[in-house]
Amino acid sequence: MPEHDGDHAGQACCAPARQSEAPPRSLPLSDVRAHRAVHDPVHDIEQRAIPAGEFRMGDAHGDGYPADGERPVRSVTVDAFSIDATSVTNDAFARFVAATGYRTEAEAFGDSAVFYQAVQADRSDIVSQPPGTPWWLGVRGADWAHPHGPKSSVDGIGDHPVTHVSWNDAMAYCAWAGRRLPTEAEWEHASRGGLEGTRYPWGDDLLGPDGAWRCNIWQGEFPRRNTGDDGWLTTAPVRSFEPNAYGLWQTVGNVWEWCADRFSPGTYAASGSCINPTGPADGEARVMRGGSYLCHDSYCNRYRNAARSANSPDSSTGNCGFRTVAA
Numbered sequence: 001m002p003e004h005d006g007d008h009a010g011q012a013c014c015a016p017a018r019q020s021e022a023p024p025r026s027l028p029l030s031d032v033r034a035h036r037a038v039h040d041p042v043h044d045i046e047q048r049a050i051p052a053g054e055f056r057m058g059d060a061h062g063d064g065y066p067a068d069g070e071r072p073v074r075s076v077t078v079d080a081f082s083i084d085a086t087s088v089t090n091d092a093f094a095r096f097v098a099a100t101g102y103r104t105e106a107e108a109f110g111d112s113a114v115f116y117q118a119v120q121a122d123r124s125d126i127v128s129q130p131p132g133t134p135w136w137l138g139v140r141g142a143d144w145a146h147p148h149g150p151k152s153s154v155d156g157i158g159d160h161p162v163t164h165v166s167w168n169d170a171m172a173y174c175a176w177a178g179r180r181l182p183t184e185a186e187w188e189h190a191s192r193g194g195l196e197g198t199r200y201p202w203g204d205d206l207l208g209p210d211g212a213w214r215c216n217i218w219q220g221e222f223p224r225r226n227t228g229d230d231g232w233l234t235t236a237p238v239r240s241f242e243p244n245a246y247g248l249w250q251t252v253g254n255v256w257e258w259c260a261d262r263f264s265p266g267t268y269a270a271s272g273s274c275i276n277p278t279g280p281a282d283g284e285a286r287v288m289r290g291g292s293y294l295c296h297d298s299y300c301n302r303y304r305n306a307a308r309s310a311n312s313p314d315s316s317t318g319n320c321g322f323r324t325v326a327a
Helices: 029-039 090-100 105-109 167-177 184-192
Strands: 047-050 053-057 074-078 081-084 111-115 126-128 136-140 256-262 286-289 308-311
Touching (some): 047 184, 105 111, 184 286
Antiparallel strands (some): 047 081, 053 074, 256 286, 286 308
16 A cells, blocks of 8 residues: 655645657547547537636635746736536547547556556556655556546546546547637636635535535545545546536546646746636646545645646646647
């Protein structure tokens, strides 16, 4: 069983980036777009209209990790846009794959990162265990259709968020559907639901007045014991818990969500336009937002509106998905 190691605080939700060179892609984006033109894609995730406006972007409470660059808080203005009410589901992603024959990067590499308590695979299929985050296992045959390994499937969890999708995979889906990923500013504006400076989409208190959990995160002692107080070890259906005031479900907890922007810890401190910002012009890593079912305040309190993280665009894990906005 992985040992609890305080030297790696903050990494609970974030699997290590892929180190190997990416294999040839099975379906170029130009071909994905061609499928859109010919096959009339169906992106049937319900939409929510987000009003234009100015908001305070960043960590107003001092909760974040300095290396994540959630400060200084700055005033940002975004135009109105339309965004998915939920993360893209397994069912929605399956329609994309059926229409295009697309093969994800996890499938091309042959493995992906799975939380050790969720693995459904033979021991021989465990191909790696990162020393810094031993609760993550590289599992041969883990991919979007086999989220816990080759002995698992998405049967019965079509309404859960798709996982094991890289940033590149999310972009391919967007190319097919005529959508795009949200900018980091759009994502936070939408997640806040019109509330100014709050930790969570509903306010500042993690639990409801009745003591009930308001999002799908880790309960218990990470990473050994999850008491399951919210009912889930890994992903929950995308319409679990309560939506925010804009009608968005589970922007925090459940799964990380890719954003369009490149990541830099100095983004907020850099000078530049705060009207529809799109992030740094250079850099490899891409922004992820919202935290996941593995977040716990003893390790990774990134289940907040302002929380940021990143990974390489070819990396995939069992706790990262995406939602889209109208192009």
